[in-house]
Amino acid sequence: TTSPVKARAHTNIALVKYWGKKNEQLIIPQNSSLSLTLDQFYTDTAVQFRDELAADQITFNGQLLTDDGQRKISRFLNVVRDLAGISMHASVDTVNHVPTAAGLASSASGFAALAGAASRAAGLALSSRDLSRLARRGSGSATRSIFGGFAAWNMGHDDNSSYGYPIEETVDWDIAVVAVVLNKTAKKISSRQGMRAAVATSPFYGAWVQTATRDFDTVRQAIADKDFETLGHVSEENAMRMHALNLSADPSFTYFNADTLHAITLIHELRDAGYPCYCTIDAGPNIKVLCREPAVTAVVTKLQAAFGNDAVLVAHPGPGLTFITD
Numbered sequence: 001t002t003s004p005v006k007a008r009a010h011t012n013i014a015l016v017k018y019w020g021k022k023n024e025q026l027i028i029p030q031n032s033s034l035s036l037t038l039d040q041f042y043t044d045t046a047v048q049f050r051d052e053l054a055a056d057q058i059t060f061n062g063q064l065l066t067d068d069g070q071r072k073i074s075r076f077l078n079v080v081r082d083l084a085g086i087s088m089h090a091s092v093d094t095v096n097h098v099p100t101a102a103g104l105a106s107s108a109s110g111f112a113a114l115a116g117a118a119s120r121a122a123g124l125a126l127s128s129r130d131l132s133r134l135a136r137r138g139s140g141s142a143t144r145s146i147f148g149g150f151a152a153w154n155m156g157h158d159d160n161s162s163y164g165y166p167i168e169e170t171v172d173w174d175i176a177v178v179a180v181v182l183n184k185t186a187k188k189i190s191s192r193q194g195m196r197a198a199v200a201t202s203p204f205y206g207a208w209v210q211t212a213t214r215d216f217d218t219v220r221q222a223i224a225d226k227d228f229e230t231l232g233h234v235s236e237e238n239a240m241r242m243h244a245l246n247l248s249a250d251p252s253f254t255y256f257n258a259d260t261l262h263a264i265t266l267i268h269e270l271r272d273a274g275y276p277c278y279c280t281i282d283a284g285p286n287i288k289v290l291c292r293e294p295a296v297t298a299v300v301t302k303l304q305a306a307f308g309n310d311a312v313l314v315a316h317p318g319p320g321l322t323f324i325t326d
């Protein structure tokens with residue numbers, strides 16, 4: 001039996017999205033992606049490997065997991081056990097501070113925290129790059145949540161070369177992300193299924209890879225230049241192209257609902273009124289609005305008037321993986 005280890009990781013919002021795999025088993029993506037880690041939404045996970053356990057025992061927000069949830073985590077723990085050369089089962093206790101499966105990417109913070117806690121509990125002392133490669137095996141977007149601030153996932157071509165790295169861990173820029181929760185229920189089509197369908201059937205998939213590759217360089221440069229208009233504009237275009245892949249898949253599908261379109265319209269109106277703000281959307285109906293501090297009040301007020309006070313949350317750049325001692 002090992003000592004218990006607890007880790008915390010925050011979610012990230014992709015500005016240049018990952019939407020498609022080259023290798024499903026190792027989770028090697030079709031393009032490099034770039035994100036901002038957020039301070040408001042995070043996962044705490046405690047792991048202990050224990051001699052007496054006959055199976056992995058996984059609780060999520062106090063509930064014992066069975067079936068699919070349990071299998072996904074156990075498969076991930078197998079990767080850790082292989083690396084560490086141990087065979088004990090683990091108890092995993094996860095508390096999520098993210099609205100689950102509503103497009104606020106809880107799998108990113110979840111697998112980043114699990115990679116940290118499980119590897120250290122198993123006696124491994126991994127570098128952040130190796131932690132990001134491990135987190136990647138659970139969920140692609142988790143690769144970037146090992147790092148704070150602006151982070152990237154280098155697509156690479158195999159397990160070794162596909163890793164996350166920091167672009168600007170401490171963000172000295174007054175960037176804010178206003179998140180609008182339009183639907184708290186779990187999505188019907190997981191990211192995994194959705195991106196698989198887009199790769200296999202969208203006639204525009206090749207154009208996506210090309211434009212996303214260009215967007216990566218543009219956004220990276222915009223961060224270096226503190227050029228908010230370019231960062232926001234390109235991020236919004238990138239998100240809309242990702243969602244266009246889904247509409248152009250066969251069968252066609254979308255994560256948008258009527259409120260999503262309404263929210264996009266409101267953001268465009270704010271922009272026309274002189275407030276620089278841009279939206280991005282993941283695999284769910286919720287929208288996140290990128291803005292700078294002076295525009296936050298106007299954005300929040302308009303979105304609260306449309307969707308209610310409780311639907312609107314303000315986040316800022318957040319930290320990378322940390323270990324917690326109670």
Ligand code: DP6
Binds near residue numbers: 139192
């Ligand atoms: C739209 O990381 O959830 O949020 O690797 O299959 O677990 P799997 O997918 P996941 O997909 C995230 C997709 C996205 C864009 C992004 O975060 O880059």
